[in-house]
Amino acid sequence: MERFTFFDHEADIGVEVYGKSIEELFKNAALALFSIMIEEKEKRPEGIERKEIEIEKDGEVLISFLNELLFLWETEGFFVTDLSMRIDEERLRATLFGKRFDPSSHVLKKEVKAATYHNFELKKKEDLFIARLVFDI
């Protein structure tokens, strides 16, 4: 199964993300976001850091989550390569695994300003969760 596919949007970037569970959908959305921005010259297992985050379940939690990842990226240069998470009535708790940007092993392709609410959709089709998102570039 594909994790995500991009669709054309003039000024920005659209992405359709898939997941067999909500957790997988969130993880694939995070991977889609960082695939727009970063290319690893070679995938190395070392240098993986772990980070815990908590987000209040307020509004569109997927968009809040992605914008939280952009906050971590801009303030710490941290990008996600894997994650696990759970959502309850009140909040989302995630354990993020990722790396700090290092120009000797990573290439910055471009920066994303935000995940937007424009035409945002999250639906379940048979056993698959599908989200459509537009990132502001």
Added chain:
Amino acid sequence: MEEKREIKRIDENRIIIEKHGKMNVDGIVYVDEELFRALSKDESLKQVENVACLPGIVGASYAMPDIHWGYGFPIGGVAAFSVEEGIVSPGGVGYDINCGVRLLRSDIEAKDVGERIREIVDMLFSNIPSGVGSHRKDFKLSKEDLKKVAREGAKWAVDRGYGKKEDLQRIEDGGIIAGADPETISDKAYERGRDQLGTVGSGNHFVEVGYVKEIYDERIASAYGLFLGQLTILIHTGSRGFGYQICDDYIKEMLKASEKYGIYLPDRQLCCAPVKSEEGRRYLSAMAGAANYAFANRQMITHWVRETFEQIFGQSSEKLGLEVVYDVCHNIAKIETHRVGGKDVKVCVHRKGATRAFGPKEKLLPEKYREFGQPVIIPGDMGRASFVLCGTQKAMEETFGSTCHGAGRLMSRNEAIRSAKGRQIKKELEEKGIYVRAATKDTLLEEIPDAYKDVSSVVKVVHNAGISKLVAKIVPLGCIKG
């Protein structure tokens, strides 16, 4: 809504989308036939209609000829809402609050620069931080410092030696948008903005060295300090992560506010609150803080441009005549008074990818320019041209004193990358005499000239429609991109 859409041509430069469905006013788009054809493949006209549905909109939902598909509001959109009954929307400003352009003039003749353009661009690239995590190591800001930046804008930078007092007079609103309240800005925004002041950022942001190739209005060009063959510098950037975070914080608040005030939203990115509500007031105060950060950002970059030229030419920037011509915002909401139906009305004008273009005699303009009208700076793509225009009385009457902001995209970023595949963009540009340095890998491909409408056809429409007047054309020699 789309089924009932009726589009009529008003004249050769404008079309009207007649009010239908939930629209409160008509949509008016400044496009000629050729630019109109390019619009058919995207959703931007629907976005013009969506904006027309918002409460308290006055006049019409306008779009400039560089209109293209954005998120929420179309890019190139202008919409004014009554302060009494209308709304303010963070999506009508965008994430990059006060993204804008500043033009610097000089007394240097481009013909005397020649091959030194490489040296200039390389030195600009090392003196002005662009790219991830890059910032000047010679200053670090605390949250308290940033609160001052949010309150004082470009003046904060000038007071600390980045430029001079006279620069402030040649910035929209003097480089300080009134009403900023640092307490309406989140800790996250301060954290995100701390290391980014004085940085260009990626996307279409740049610092470009060019020269005046053509003059259309000698009298106004001379008042703006421009002459044929003169070297100029354009700075295009905004409020960086500070603004993105403020926009995101307030979109969350406005989604709730829209529900609270029972506002119909055709797209959630248009979420908003009445201008006079607590939510609306708080957003405008925070937005003013981000706009002021952007003015300070362009002011600091101006200072480093001056230092770069001083190092290369071995003369003071005063001797080199490096002065600010003007600095305009193109993502902003402002409370302004305009004449509507024979009465002066206070409105909240949203310009999203549009530029203020005040005509002659407006008291907000610096004295030096008041007789002529406001300088309007329209950057093009990196391979073609940029333009200097002048605001007009007709813009005051028709578009709440607004005009276009740039070329407008024609291709999506992915299409641009596909089309640039296998091409040596840097080399192609060098063959045209343009030396470019970029910090991020995709930028050059996504920003290829073919990805944009020809800016000449965009400015031709606003000139012919009379909402601004052509003054000069600037062509690029070198550029740094984030």
